[in-house]
Amino acid sequence: MITLSAVGGVALVELGMALTPGPNMIHLASRAITQGRRAGLVSLGGTAVGFVCYLVASAAGLSALFTAVPVAYTVVKLAGAAYLAYLAWGMLKPGGRSPFAPTQDLLPVSDARLFSTGLLTNLLNPKIALLYAALLPQFLDSRAGPAWAQLLQLGGVQIVVGITVNALIMLGAARISGCLAARPRVMTTQRFAAGGLLGVFALRTALSRTPVSS
Incomplete structure (x- = not known):
C-alpha cells in the first residue's frame, strides 16, 4: 500500500503540471470557449481515457524496463528534465502566452471528433509521457x-x-479568459508561478534516482 506522503507528492506534482499550460489545457480551454462547456466535457472524456492508457502501459512494462535497463530510465529522466526546463522557460520568458486567451477560431465539430481529439491530444502530450515514465517511479517504495x-x-x-483540475479549468475557461485579459498583472503572476513550479519539477527530475525494482 502506498504511503500518504507518496499520495501527497504525486498530487502536488500533478497539480503543478496540470496548472502549467500545455496541449491538454489549451485544447480544453479553447473548445470550451469556442464551442461551449458540453464540448469541453466531451473532450475531457477523451483526455481521461488517455490517462488510463498511460497508466495501464506504465503498470505493464515501464517499471520492468527501467529495472532491467537502468540507462533507459536515465535517458528518459534527462530528456524529461530538459523538456520541463524548456516549458518553464516558455512560461517565464517575456511574451509568454496564457492558454486562456486562444487565438484560433475553432469550428464546431462532432462529439466523436471532440472525444478522439481529446484522447489523441493527451496520448501525444509529452508532459503526460514524462509524468508516467520518469516522475511517478520516483514515488515507488520497495516496502x-x-x-x-x-x-x-x-x-x-x-x-x-488531473481530471478534476482540467474540469475546473474547462468549466471556468470563458470567465478566466475575460478576467486575465482585463488584469495583465494577474496573468503575469500566473505565468511566473506556473513556470517556477515547472522549473522545480525539472530540477527534481534531473536529480532523481533510478526507481526500485518490483
Missing part, C-alpha cells in the same frame, strides 16, 4: 509492495487530480 501495484495506485491519484 510498499510490487511496483506495478504501486503505479496503479499512484496513477489513480494522478488521474483524479
